Amino acid sequence: MNNQRRTVLKSGSGAALLGMLAAAGLIIPGMALADWNKAAFDAKSMADALKALGAASPADSKDVQVTGPDIAENGAVVPVGVASSLPNVSMVAILIEKNPNALAASFVLPEGTEANVQTRVKMGQTSNIYALVKSGDKFFMATKEIKVTLGGCGG
Amino acid sequence: MGNPMKIRAANKDGVTEVKVLVSHEMETGQRKDAAGAIVPAWFITELVAKHGDKTVLSCEFGPSVSKNPYLAFKFKGGAKGEKVTVSWKDNKGDSRTDEATIG
Known part of the structure; x- marks a missing residue:
């Protein structure tokens, strides 16, 4: 051959x-x-997605905040926000651990844009949401668990 | 060409907050239709926001961004009357650009 x-x-x-x-x-x-970073968006697991983003082992940081509801009644529309007080933030990414593809969205922030973005994502099931922030050359991460109730009665 | 985006841009104390509501199906490629065939993925892959000629945000979306994506962000600068332009491109090659005036 x-x-x-x-x-x-x-x-x-x-x-x-x-x-x-x-x-x-x-x-x-x-x-x-x-x-479009196909490798990162195609990655099935958190670890693969992080690797494709070039952030193999981000450090947990208290200076990164993930905002979102504790319980989402509708997994199709879950408001999620990422904010950080770290300096020189050039990239923000939102990852959902148990979705078929972990990476939901990544944002490139040029100088002058604040490290504070909000969007809405879909979640297949209850999962941890990770916010990845690139500050200078280093990656930092924060997490929040969002429960998804399918029944619609709010649990 | 999709439907128009709704864009609001407001300047307060030298910081412009932009809110964008895009009209797009954002089909994941995971769903099946009534006949059991998989509905092909159709989602926005890239979105760029500009203030004048300067890029203030560029995003990459996966299919797990919700239907009719919403986005809010802030950038320093911008004045009343100036333009903010938002463009997106989806995985079928469709694209759209809309602009709003900072208020």
Whole structure:
């Protein structure tokens, strides 16, 4: 079996994909800033997602806050916020441990944008939510458990 | 092209708070329709917010961001009357850009 040919084909299609992404970025200038991190979003587990984000072992920090309800009656719409008082925060990510793909969203914060974002996520079941924050070159993390009740009677 | 986004931008004490409500299905690719076939994933992958020409936030979303995504963030600067532009792109290559005036 010609293994080298396989490799060449593989890398060839990878390059073509990158080219497509770049072309798509050209249509909307500025979009190229955020090349969708497929590896991170495809990662099934927390550990894989963190690795794909380049944050293999983030430290727990009290300076990162995750906000959200203690109990979410509707897992399809769970408001989640991340705030941090750490300096030079350049990246924030929200991860949901027990979702099929752990990473829900990541935010790149240029200088001048405050480390305070809110959004809404879907949750398949009761799970810990992790907020990952990049401050300088280091990663910090905080967690919060959100219970999802499917019955709708509020538990 | 999706439906228009709702964007509110308000400046207070030199900090502009932006709230965005995007209109998008955000299909996860996990659901099945009545016939048992998987509904293909359809979700926003990238969203960029700009103040004038300066990018103030760029996000990457996975399918587990809720339907009709909501987003709120704050950036320093911005003045009444200036524009904030938000653009998104989904995994089907669709995109949309809307703008709002800081109030």
